[in-house]
Amino acid sequence: MKLKNKVCIVTGAASGLGRGIAHTFAREGGKVVIADLKLAAAQATADEIIKAGGTAMAVGMDVTSEEQVNAGVAAVVAAYGGVDVLVSNAGIQIVHPIEEFPFSEWKKMLAIHLDGAFLTTKACVPHMQKSGKGGAIIYMGSVHSKEASKLKTAYVTAKHGLIGLCKTIAKEGGEYGIRANVICPGYVRTPLVDKQIPEQAAELGISEDDVIKKVMLKDTVDGEFTTIEDVAEVALLFAGFETNALTGQSLVVSHGWFMQ
Ligand code: NAD
DSSP: OOOOOOOEETTTTTSSSHHHHHHHHHHHHHHEEEEEEEHHHHHHHHHHHTTOEEEEEEEOOOTHHHHHHHHHHHHHHHHHHHHOEEEEEOOOOOOOOOOGOOOHHHHHHHHHIIIHHHHHHHHHHHHHHSSOOOOEEEEOGGGTOOOOOTTHHHHHHHHHHHHHHHHHHHHHHGGGEEEEEEEEEEBBSHHHHHHHHHHHHHHTTHHHHHHHIIIISSTOOOSSSSHHHHHHHHHHHHHOOOOOOOOOOEEESSTTTTTO
């Protein structure tokens, strides 16, 4: 039980990677908060965890809204007494070549990935300071925090930006035992990726099978997708690591697509 009674907020936890991380944290004894734009789906994830014997609550939260983030974190503190772990994971993908990228969609991407990470961090840090126990902040980056791909200007920019945020929070958090790290997954079959496959096929004029083999997995060592479980294990490592020895880092989990 690496997270016994730790209060863990996971944004975007109604689906995909966030949902997998929430289940893993609950199995390790965490009190897990499923924070998501989609409240009904968030409640469904919380219900699954409770049914499996874990502790969880759902919170409706648009991570781009300061008001909703602050209200959500306040509700968590009222229910569970504090915050020990934040996983800033909510995200979307929008792909276009730069010359066709609508400015409104660029701003939406940066708002969800960067404003969301900033606002949730800002709301949680005071509680981690106050408890005297510090905490763990985990940002969901991507191989695109390190590498670029065509059509992904907004995503690559936002995911690189998380590394800067992480390093700064690691420095500011040091004296309080607040650690910040980034997970950088390769492609994982979640709804976010399943939606991209036909979109990229259309944009690049190739088959969906070729998008998987020749674009998404072409640089991996074995042609395999990273899994939700792989990413959840890394999240658990960062969440359960109790000292400042491991802070300000980014760990790539990508079947060797990107090597440091
Ligand atoms: P997903 O679509 O399965 O889940 C994303 C969740 O975020 C959804 O439940 C959605 O409702 C929620 N969300 C979206 N906008 C939100 C907002 N404004 N406020 C609150 N919640 C919001 O996607 P996923 O693949 O699980 O992606 C999760 C994170 O992992 C994202 O940050 C993504 O960029 C990152 N990532 C994914 C992959 C991959 O291959 N799937 C790889 C690297 C990084």
